[in-house]
Amino acid sequence: MYVPEQYRPQDPSWTLELIRSHPLALLATNGPQHPWATHVPVLLAEEPDGSPASGDHLVGRRILGHLNVLNPHWEALAGVDHAVLVFQGPGSYLSPTVYEKSPAAPTWDFTSVHVHGALRLIDDPDELRGIVRATVRTFEREVGTGWDMSDSLEYFDRLLPGVRGFEIEVRSVDSMFKLSQEQPPEVVAKVIDNFRRDDGSRRRELAAMIERAASDEPGDLAP
16 A cells, blocks of 8 residues: 555554454455455454453564355465455545635545455364454454353354454554645644534544644544
8 A cells, every 4th residue: 555654653553543443354365366355353363361462563463353164255265375454444535615725626534554464274163262252352342342252152162163264464564544634734623623523423533533643642543
C-alpha cells in the first residue's frame, strides 16, 4: 500500500488500536489461477499465560484466525507461505462544500492497515481448540459482554472438525491514516464538525480520529 509520509500514524499504538477495534480482516493470498480473499475475524496471539497481547509494535508477533473447512480458500492455501491481512477502519467521502472555499476538490478520508507475514496452516485439533477459545476470550473481553464459554466447550469440540486455523507471523506493516492532515487547521475544524454532526457512527468515529491527529497527541484512537 502506498502511504505518503504525512498519512503515517504518529504513534504505533494507533495501528494496534485499529486492528483491535476492527478485527474483521480481509485475508488475501495468491492462487494458481487467481487471487483469493476471505473476510475473517483475527486476533493477536495471547501471552503464554492467556493474558492479552501487549506492546505497540507488530513486527514479529503472531496473528491467529480460523475459517470454514468448506471454504475453497482453505484448500487454495496449501503451499502458500505469504499472506496479507487488510484491516479497514472508518472512512468517508468528503465534499468540497465542507471546506467553504474555492477552488477545491473532493476526497476520501479513511484509515487502513495492511499486514504482511509468513503463513502457517493449522489443522492440529489441540491448536485449533486453543485458537477458538482464545478468539472467544479476546472478543468477549474487548467487544462482547463477558460471556462465560464454560458450558459450551463440548459444543465447540463438536464444531471443531468443520474449521481450520492459520497463523501469520508479521513481517511488515503499512498503516494509512488519511485524516485531512494536508488541510490548514481552520479547514480541519470544519471537517471534524461535519463528520461529528452525522448520524453515522463510523463518521463520528472518523471525526474523533481526525481531531486526535490534529491535536498531535499519540495514544488511543477510540472516540
